[in-house]
Amino acid sequence: MQSLPKHVILVASGLLLLDCLIELEESGEAFWSSQLMQNRQYMIRACSELETCIGHLSRTGDYFRLSGSGTTITTRSKGMGAATMIAEGRRAQLGPQDARTIGDIVSAESRFFLKSEWGPVSPYWPALSFKKPQVGDFLRDNYDPSCDFILYAGTSDPKKTKDKDWRKRLLSILVIEPGERIRTEELVPPDSWKAVKKEHGQEWPWSFAVRQGWDCIEHPWAHNVTPVAYRSLGFRNNMGGVVEVPELERQALLSVAIRWIELPNRKVVETTSAHHDALRKKNREERVLSDALKRMAGLITGRLGPGSITTRITPPRTLPDGTDLGALLAAKLLIQKNLCALCGRSMRLDTSKKLLQCSPDRIDSVNPSYGAENLQITHLACNLAKNDGTAEEFNEWLSLASDTQRCIEF
């Protein structure tokens, strides 16, 4: 790979890219002078992540093209931001096998759940096993395999945790598949199952499959790294269960040294997990849509008049009798293909940016009705900008605003 100078100049063309660069600037990774800005060029600190990212992406040819000099990158961004690209690059650089510390495998959203165990995850026992079905239910409801992790802490009981070097220590960190509770004997090798069953009976009848597992190399004392979570494992309610590691103990975890382990049924687990991932994604999308519809329906009902004795400047809004608002809004979104009826850009239903949220708009502002013929869905920002104006007046504003090149991505 071509080695890069200290700084690189990014020629940004996508609006989302501009938006992400603003975030990068706040984190000190990117900056620009007014001279550069006029040409939509940004200077980016050539941090190692960026370097890796460029190497990766220029190989895939999807998002970056390096210019001849090696100092200018032209993006063919189709809505993918620089920040995302860098994160992608980082992930591409470090596969699960390469991770050296817990910090290498986590993301900002990751949460950790601590569970007491009699031994580390290993080819001997490639499963997270439990007795109480509630443990499975809890994990299914609370644990997200796309970002969360399970930590094993050895029990203090010599009968269960045979190896004294495992007792009260952090043993493993793993990603599980919480989709289906599986009979343990179906997941662990027959010899392991036979030996454990002989000694402990059907102590751990249920299991979740393990998607990835790592050894904590030095097996640090659990009470040194996660004292609060470890102590709470001993509370009666938590016995045999899992507890979430509090935020304040997160930092100490990140430097724990780990080593990836190959588990015997990994390929099978990957295949079944892909199916569950798809289901979870679908459920999430449905939830996001339903929340957005409820919010917009609430906005409309909140604006309906008269119901107020104060003098209103605008006439009360109306809704034809018998209108099913949820169905009407859902149909509008579908017809509009999730594009804003005013600016034509996409509306992200799960955005936390208030002005970019979708908002019900009356096409003819003089007509008080929110009925199907007078309803469209727009960004809140576009709706506010249009206010009582016409679509033509709004378009005039839009061309004025986009001229400044300081638009944020819608």
Ligand SMILES: [Zn+2]
């Ligand atoms: Zn819009």
